Amino acid sequence: xxxxxxxxVFGGVKGVAGNAQLSxxxxxAIGARRWKDPSVRQVVRRFLRIxxxxxRRAPTxxxxxxxxxxxxxxxxxxxxxxxxxxxxxxxxxxxxxxxAQAPRKHFAEHGRAAxxxxxxxxxxxxxxxxxxxxxxxxxxxDIIGLLPPEKEHLAKTDVVxxxxxxxxxxxxxxxxxxxxELEQVAGEFDVDRAVSHYLAHGIHEGRRxxxxxxxxxxxxxxxxxxxxxAEEKASFLHWLAxxxxxxxxxxxxxxxxxxxxxxxxxxxxxxxxxxxxxxxKGCYHADRLASPNGRHHPGGSDPQASELQAPxxxxxxxxxxxxxxxxxxxxxxxxxxxxxxxxxxxxxxxMTELVxxxxxxxxxxxxxxxxxxxxxxxxxxxxxLFLDRQAEELRRTVGRVHVETVVLVPGxxxxxxxxxxxxxLAHTGSDSLLVVATDTDGTADESGAPEKAYLDLxxxxxxxxxxxxxxxxxxxxxxxxxxxxxxxxxELGWGLLATYGRQLSxxxxxxxxxxxxxxxxGQTGPGPAxxxxxxxxxxxxxxxxxxxxxxxxxxxxxxLPTALAERxxxxxxxxxxxxxxxxxxxxxx
Amino acid sequence: xxxxxxxxxxxxxxxxxxxxxxxGVSFRSMxxxxxxxxxxxxxxxxxxxxxxxxxxTREMLAEVDTQGARVLEVAYGDQALVRNHAxxxxxxxxxxxxxxxxxxxxxxxxxxxxxxxxxxxxxAHPYADWVFDERRSLSLPPDQTDPQFDPATLRVTNAWDSLxxxxxxxxxxxxxxxxxxxxxxxxxxxxxxxxTVRAGYVHRVVPDTIHxxxxxxxxxxxxxxxxxxxTRPTPFQDYAWLQEWEGxxxxxxRTAAExxxxx
Numbered sequence: 001x002x003x004x005x006x007x008x009v010f011g012g013v014k015g016v017a018g019n020a021q022l023s024x025x026x027x028x029a030i031g032a033r034r035w036k037d038p039s040v041r042q043v044v045r046r047f048l049r050i051x052x053x054x055x056r057r058a059p060t061x062x063x064x065x066x067x068x069x070x071x072x073x074x075x076x077x078x079x080x081x082x083x084x085x086x087x088x089x090x091x092x093x094x095x096x097x098x099x100a101q102a103p104r105k106h107f108a109e110h111g112r113a114a115x116x117x118x119x120x121x122x123x124x125x126x127x128x129x130x131x132x133x134x135x136x137x138x139x140x141x142d143i144i145g146l147l148p149p150e151k152e153h154l155a156k157t158d159v160v161x162x163x164x165x166x167x168x169x170x171x172x173x174x175x176x177x178x179x180x181e182l183e184q185v186a187g188e189f190d191v192d193r194a195v196s197h198y199l200a201h202g203i204h205e206g207r208r209x210x211x212x213x214x215x216x217x218x219x220x221x222x223x224x225x226x227x228x229x230a231e232e233k234a235s236f237l238h239w240l241a242x243x244x245x246x247x248x249x250x251x252x253x254x255x256x257x258x259x260x261x262x263x264x265x266x267x268x269x270x271x272x273x274x275x276x277x278x279x280x281k282g283c284y285h286a287d288r289l290a291s292p293n294g295r296h297h298p299g300g301s302d303p304q305a306s307e308l309q310a311p312x313x314x315x316x317x318x319x320x321x322x323x324x325x326x327x328x329x330x331x332x333x334x335x336x337x338x339x340x341x342x343x344x345x346x347x348x349x350x351m352t353e354l355v356x357x358x359x360x361x362x363x364x365x366x367x368x369x370x371x372x373x374x375x376x377x378x379x380x381x382x383x384x385l386f387l388d389r390q391a392e393e394l395r396r397t398v399g400r401v402h403v404e405t406v407v408l409v410p411g412x413x414x415x416x417x418x419x420x421x422x423x424x425l426a427h428t429g430s431d432s433l434l435v436v437a438t439d440t441d442g443t444a445d446e447s448g449a450p451e452k453a454y455l456d457l458x459x460x461x462x463x464x465x466x467x468x469x470x471x472x473x474x475x476x477x478x479x480x481x482x483x484x485x486x487x488x489x490x491e492l493g494w495g496l497l498a499t500y501g502r503q504l505s506x507x508x509x510x511x512x513x514x515x516x517x518x519x520x521x522g523q524t525g526p527g528p529a530x531x532x533x534x535x536x537x538x539x540x541x542x543x544x545x546x547x548x549x550x551x552x553x554x555x556x557x558x559x560l561p562t563a564l565a566e567r568x569x570x571x572x573x574x575x576x577x578x579x580x581x582x583x584x585x586x587x588x589x
Numbered sequence: 590x591x592x593x594x595x596x597x598x599x600x601x602x603x604x605x606x607x608x609x610x611x612x613g614v615s616f617r618s619m620x621x622x623x624x625x626x627x628x629x630x631x632x633x634x635x636x637x638x639x640x641x642x643x644x645x646t647r648e649m650l651a652e653v654d655t656q657g658a659r660v661l662e663v664a665y666g667d668q669a670l671v672r673n674h675a676x677x678x679x680x681x682x683x684x685x686x687x688x689x690x691x692x693x694x695x696x697x698x699x700x701x702x703x704x705x706x707x708x709x710x711x712x713a714h715p716y717a718d719w720v721f722d723e724r725r726s727l728s729l730p731p732d733q734t735d736p737q738f739d740p741a742t743l744r745v746t747n748a749w750d751s752l753x754x755x756x757x758x759x760x761x762x763x764x765x766x767x768x769x770x771x772x773x774x775x776x777x778x779x780x781x782x783x784x785t786v787r788a789g790y791v792h793r794v795v796p797d798t799i800h801x802x803x804x805x806x807x808x809x810x811x812x813x814x815x816x817x818x819x820t821r822p823t824p825f826q827d828y829a830w831l832q833e834w835e836g837x838x839x840x841x842x843r844t845a846a847e848x849x850x851x852x
Binding site: 342350355362395474503 | 614617618621692693694695696716717719721722725726727728729730731735737738739741742744745746748772773774796797798799801803817819822826827828829831832
């Protein structure tokens, strides 16, 4: 296995260098069982950690960002000490003894051209150096020089750069660019491009790479710890090299004591600093609270969050993004600061005295908490904060203040939706009807709705907990004072009727489309919406059913009396008119 | 009608049900706040209202009249109607409610009165709602004058507890609505907040004050939540009304029709 990986990895090097002799040497090394050499194995493991897909690359695809051919003299002629690691370099050579006397010279004369890396650190920042070289004659110095002087030796290792890489949050980084600027850098960043661009340009321009690093907060914490920093613009690298080891939490969004008390088993298992645990894992998990002030995100999960390095709290950080300098702060961070300040007031001498007096009457008020109490501090923090904001964003986006009929559809090309919408639209016209897609991505065209009468709710629902999704939809249909609410295949719509049908039916006429099992070849037994029908029929004024057979089936199954059976209207000519003409079952309040 | 000059400054209302021994704790907390208020030269009327009490709770409060409290017994079984009744019986210019298992910090009546007396149409809320016993949490309610607070969001999320201090007319003009759980309506305090904001009252928080709220299973709030209840319909839930209302408010947020792709 390892032999195969070695061959592939060094084969990749050969591809980069285009050097047949090197290829032979690699083959000889492997043939001579040098792959058993621990130092070679270590190099390969490290390469594969950095480039997990390396052994699957085509031979012509560059594996490493070397050689530095074509770069300024600073790089070509003398790789500075901070970026040259002799043992790392020698470990890549088939015959390290030949270079052992003067490894740097050997690298300059042979290794660079052969595509070898001067150090593991160089592997991480090689691409950034190349990018920086487009605008600077001293690209390497520009980057390494940003490390605290006493920590420059770390440049050749992977310590700082590895930390930097998993702290990179490309969505936040991209959000600091205008649309025009993003166009010039080939669009939104992914992790690799964000890291390279940040080291090459972003850090010099004062941009922020990590959502959980707040430069001003870090400087405040440094000051409290009695530590100084020479170059404020490089505060993030300072934290990676110094503050990290001092365990300084660089963001108001994370509370170490709270996190450690709440998730002790997780921290113990990972055997790492709790903040690093949050950075690597917790910030991608919907159920993790980062501080007593809340989780800073809407509560829903995102299976891609970890892979994309998009912490869930970015949703809140990017709220009202145009009102904040994202390179320094955000709504989420300012909100957390404000909430903390409000919370801290409870620790004042006056409050402490008042609480003590109350405790003389009822000692239970001082009963120790299992952990830090969860604090709601609206308008800055609170469990429903995100729902509040989404509701307002939705109201402003919809623009309309009233529609007669709201039709809730799943979105996309769900079976039966377009066929049901057609007669509805024909009867009501598109001006008085709004088609709301609630479950999946899709277009107005796919649902068979006119563009001007179509609302994709997904952008407002994404990432939200189920009960909040329902509350948001409830707010929409109530806000629009809809006289009819019709569910046509929408899962969330059925949920709305099941949960709040009792109250909604007092204000609006509720209807639904019930498809037949035959409409879905994979379905056997009752129709696809039979469970929903059962839950919601009590609130429905009518149900459009796929055909007469289904109407009869439902009538028989529930032994419906005639007055209720008549409310099952088979789709067909005048079906919508018949349904709409049925009298309301209940109207009160 | 009681002459204004002879009216107490505040009527402090303690509402009891079946709290049994715990009611003593709340009454003692009320006494502490009344004592501090008296030291500040405020005239306080104490009113204890028992709503469908059990025998033990009634026994516990048998001698509160000797402490200066007036005792009423009613049989509404509905928090909203009990409060309305208490307001009708109150004589104070301001009314402050305390639930039968909760506590105030001793400065509550003085500090809340100072805020409300200084600004007409002000409703005072504590700086913190400190939940204790079965569940523990802290809620620091918003001040309506905070520029970051958007009252339009009140239709989605309630911001304040009903254990406030407010001018008596705020309760008289906007009585609490009875809950109707079978129809799915509850949260009378939330609706009252919406009604009073619509009427131009301003909900403020009082620095350095806390309400200690006992969390117990079977509370009215938990029952209403489990029942998927909503507030009764209110204009706040209507986009058209909200848009018009925002247009009448100084410095209101942009209207809904702005920047709308659909509008």
